Amino acid sequence: MCGIVGVISKAPVNQLIYDALLLLQHRGQDAAGIVTAVDRKFFMHKARGMVRDVFRTRNMRALPGSVGLGQVRYPTAGNAYSEEEAQPFYVNAPFGLVLVHNGNLTNAHALRQELFAIDRRHINTESDSEVLLNVLAHELERAARDLPLTEDEIFKAVSAVHRRIKGSYAVVCLIAGYGLLAFRDPNGIRPLCYGEMEIEGGKEVMVASESVALEGTGHRFVRDVAPGEALFIDLDGNVHARQCAEQASLHPCMFEFVYLARPDSVIDGISVYQARLNMGETLAQRVISTMPPSEIDVVIPIPESSRPSAMQLAQKIGKPYREGFVKNRYVGRTFIMPGQAVRKKSVRQKLNAIAQEFKGRNVLLVDDSIVRGTTSKEIVQMAREAGARKVYMASAAPPVRYPNVYGIDMPTKSELIAHNRSIEEIREFIGADALIYQDVAAMKRAVGALNPAIDGFEASCFDGCYITGDVSAEDFAAIATQRAAQGDEEDTQRSRLTLHNTSEQ
Ligand SMILES: O=P(O)(O)OC[C@H]1O[C@H](OP(=O)(O)OP(=O)(O)O)[C@H](O)[C@@H]1O
Numbered sequence: 266m267c268g269i270v271g272v273i274s275k276a277p278v279n280q281l282i283y284d285a286l287l288l289l290q291h292r293g294q295d296a297a298g299i300v301t302a303v304d305r306k307f308f309m310h311k312a313r314g315m316v317r318d319v320f321r322t323r324n325m326r327a328l329p330g331s332v333g334l335g336q337v338r339y340p341t342a343g344n345a346y347s348e349e350e351a352q353p354f355y356v357n358a359p360f361g362l363v364l365v366h367n368g369n370l371t372n373a374h375a376l377r378q379e380l381f382a383i384d385r386r387h388i389n390t391e392s393d394s395e396v397l398l399n400v401l402a403h404e405l406e407r408a409a410r411d412l413p414l415t416e417d418e419i420f421k422a423v424s425a426v427h428r429r430i431k432g433s434y435a436v437v438c439l440i441a442g443y444g445l446l447a448f449r450d451p452n453g454i455r456p457l458c459y460g461e462m463e464i465e466g467g468k469e470v471m472v473a474s475e476s477v478a479l480e481g482t483g484h485r486f487v488r489d490v491a492p493g494e495a496l497f498i499d500l501d502g503n504v505h506a507r508q509c510a511e512q513a514s515l516h517p518c519m520f521e522f523v524y525l526a527r528p529d530s531v532i533d534g535i536s537v538y539q540a541r542l543n544m545g546e547t548l549a550q551r552v553i554s555t556m557p558p559s560e561i562d563v564v565i566p567i568p569e570s571s572r573p574s575a576m577q578l579a580q581k582i583g584k585p586y587r588e589g590f591v592k593n594r595y596v597g598r599t600f601i602m603p604g605q606a607v608r609k610k611s612v613r614q615k616l617n618a619i620a621q622e623f624k625g626r627n628v629l630l631v632d633d634s635i636v637r638g639t640t641s642k643e644i645v646q647m648a649r650e651a652g653a654r655k656v657y658m659a660s661a662a663p664p665v666r667y668p669n670v671y672g673i674d675m676p677t678k679s680e681l682i683a684h685n686r687s688i689e690e691i692r693e694f695i696g697a698d699a700l701i702y703q704d705v706a707a708m709k710r711a712v713g714a715l716n717p718a719i720d721g722f723e724a725s726c727f728d729g730c731y732i733t734g735d736v737s738a739e740d741f742a743a744i745a746t747q748r749a750a751q752g753d754e755e756d757t758q759r760s761r762l763t764l765h766n767t768s769e770q
């Protein structure tokens with residue numbers, strides 16, 4: 266998952282974009298980048314690492330201007346080692362475009378060929394976002410007639426982009442000298458919203474992945490961008506909106522509510538925090554129907570993301586909720602780290618047990634999800650080492666059985682602990698005395714009840730239904746092969762032609 270942000274202001278935006286990216290850091294830890302613009306000239310700094318490491322004072326000073334955009338990256342195409350795949354991406358024609366993307370294109374491999382063979386465009390990385398930018402550039406070129414470029418032409422280009430690209434995408438693009446373009450895929454899989462703030466000399470408009478970025482930077486949340494809709498924000502901060510997709514429906518990604526988004530965000534009218542509480546409530550019913558609550562002494566969350574669900578579950582089953590694991594706040598989120606070896610090592614570095622909460626007790630550990638089983642396996646063992654009598658495990662999300670091709674990095678079935686395994690086999694693998702999972706329909710009901718206007722959820726990793734309906738066996742294979750062939754760090758550094766890199770040299 267990536268976090269994206271774009272701003273049109275009358276004042277310098279470098280610090281503002283930095284602040285917004287910090288608020289979106291939980292969506293991507295591998296790379297960060299900002300582009301600002303003065304008139305038609307772009308300034309960029311992007312590099313691998315977390316926001317705080319990527320931007321030093323000298324880099325910030327080199328980002329002048331009152332319009333700009335930024336991204337924090339969690340790769341789902343290409344790899345984590347490439348500086349060149351960090352975003353934003355830039356193309357000089359037409360007009361000068363820079364783009365940030367959250368999501369994953371399922372037909373990137375076919376588009377890559379098409380761009381070369383038909384549109385005569387060169388793609389220099391494995392990133393699907395570079396493909397997306399070039400499709401947009403090509404369509405803008407086709408739509409644009411005489412100067413100046415008009416709103417109608419911009420929206421026409423977005424409609425053409427919707428027809429060509431498949432998968433999930435929330436996009437912010439800066440068109441040099443014109444303004445900021447933002448659009449969301451026709452199923453609204455990835456989140457995008459915008460807000461405003463009155464400032465001296467006019468209005469400041471911010472587009473961001475999550476409402477927390479708007480709130481945390483003092484902007485008033487206006488609304489979510491609708492699925493298939495495009496916003497064009499001109500340099501005076503006027504927002505022009507148009508539906509650019511032929512067919513649109515709202516199917517936000519369920520995994521945002523389960524794990525990815527911050528609990529203090531509201532996505533498509535649903536409070537992420539409330540969604541997690543509701544999931545805890547329905548999970549409690551599953552627990553009660555599986556074992557008598559009298560067999561449980563204490564409910565312990567696996568920090569961080571499972572806390573709201575565990576709290577609600579404990580209250581519902583009438584058992585104490587205790588903090589049995591302490592999280593080292595300087596270790597990032599393990600699930601979005603690249604590579605299984607580092608993820609495994611990080612669980613122990615990140616979480617440590619408080620023995621007194623475990624000693625001689627029957628504990629029910631609650632996590633928001635079990636994906637590869639890395640966390641649960643370690644945690645169950647740690648609970649035993651800390652002296653627990655029985656260790657039960659509950660997951661606020663159902664078993665993750667199918668690959669995700671829409672922007673969560675689990676492209677192959679084989680890496681999923683629940684794929685082709687019964688609940689009993691998973692229980693045995695993680696070494697728990699009992700394992701209780703959320704039910705798919707119950708989860709959809711519990712979260713869906715928070716906004717009846719939603720058409721449904723993109724929940725393919727739980728139910729195997731891919732909302733775009735057009736992911737072919739070839740697409741699955743291409744995505745999986747591409748991720749499997751990531752190469753190592755050294756290899757990646759060697760193989761890249763660094764076209765637009767302004768990082769430390
Ligand atoms: O089964 P796994 O493959 O281990 O993945 C699932 C775990 O990963 C996530 O935690 P993470 O440490 O990424 O972030 P958090 O601190 O927000 O919970 C998630 O909350 C689960 O704990």
Ligand SMILES: NC(=O)CC[C@H](N)C(=O)O
Pocket residue numbers: 266267338339340341342343350366367368369370392393394672673
């Ligand atoms: N998680 C994401 O949104 C990733 C965006 C894009 N597919 C990349 O890999 O850079």
Ligand SMILES: [Mg+2]
Pocket residue numbers: 567568569570571632633640
């Ligand atoms: Mg976790």
